[in-house]
Every structure is written in structure tokens, then in C-alpha cells.
Amino acid sequence: MSRYRNARDVLPESLIREIQKYVRGEHLYIPQTERTEWGARSGARAELERRNKDIVQHYMDGIAIAELAERYHLSEERIRGILYEEHRE
Structure with a gap:
């Protein structure tokens, strides 16, 4: 989204x-x-924050990481990262 403008x-x-x-x-x-x-x-x-909170809530409700990854079209590693980030906060 870089727009150059003439200084003049x-x-x-x-x-x-x-x-x-x-x-x-x-x-x-x-x-x-x-x-x-x-x-x-x-x-x-x-x-993204809403999505991540939903992921955490679904995980806490017992949905497996593999199913979350498929549902949200993310890798299992990314799901784990989201869960870890939310746990740290």
C-alpha cells in the first residue's frame, strides 16, 4: 500500500x-x-483475535487439536501456538 508522492x-x-x-x-x-x-x-x-479465542474455547470444550486444525484450515503447530499464546496472557 506504499504510495509515493512528489515532494513538490x-x-x-x-x-x-x-x-x-x-x-x-x-x-x-x-x-x-x-x-x-x-x-x-x-x-x-x-x-484474528476472535478466531483465536474461539479456538481456545473449542479446545477447552474438548475438541482435539487435529480437528481444530482441520476446522480452521491451520496446521496443528499453529493451533498449538495459539493455545500457548492464550495460556501465557
Whole structure:
């Protein structure tokens, strides 16, 4: 989702000249001052958290790891990782 913008569209000419003293004709990354966590904006993070809680609950209800892996289309190792992560918290 990387979008490049022309500096002339967003920066004053005086600032562009100052930056050109240090960098000419190269791509320059300017980090954000505040970042949102992965998936926070799209809702993907919340969806995965809900799925993981469901997996833990199903496991506690007696559903086997192999069945959970098949049901959620994950490897048994990933199911174990989810169960371990939830247990640590």
C-alpha cells in the first residue's frame, strides 16, 4: 500500500532545496510519527483475535487439536501456538 508522492506536491520549495543538500534523486522514506497496529484499521486484527479465542474455547470444550486444525484450515503447530499464546496472557 506504499504510495509515493512528489515532494513538490506537499512540501514548500525552500524545504525541498534544504533536503536536496543531503539527498538528490533518491527515494527518501519519511517515517510516520504515529503508527496504527497491523490490522487495526481493516479489522483483521480483531477478526484474528476472535478466531483465536474461539479456538481456545473449542479446545477447552474438548475438541482435539487435529480437528481444530482441520476446522480452521491451520496446521496443528499453529493451533498449538495459539493455545500457548492464550495460556501465557
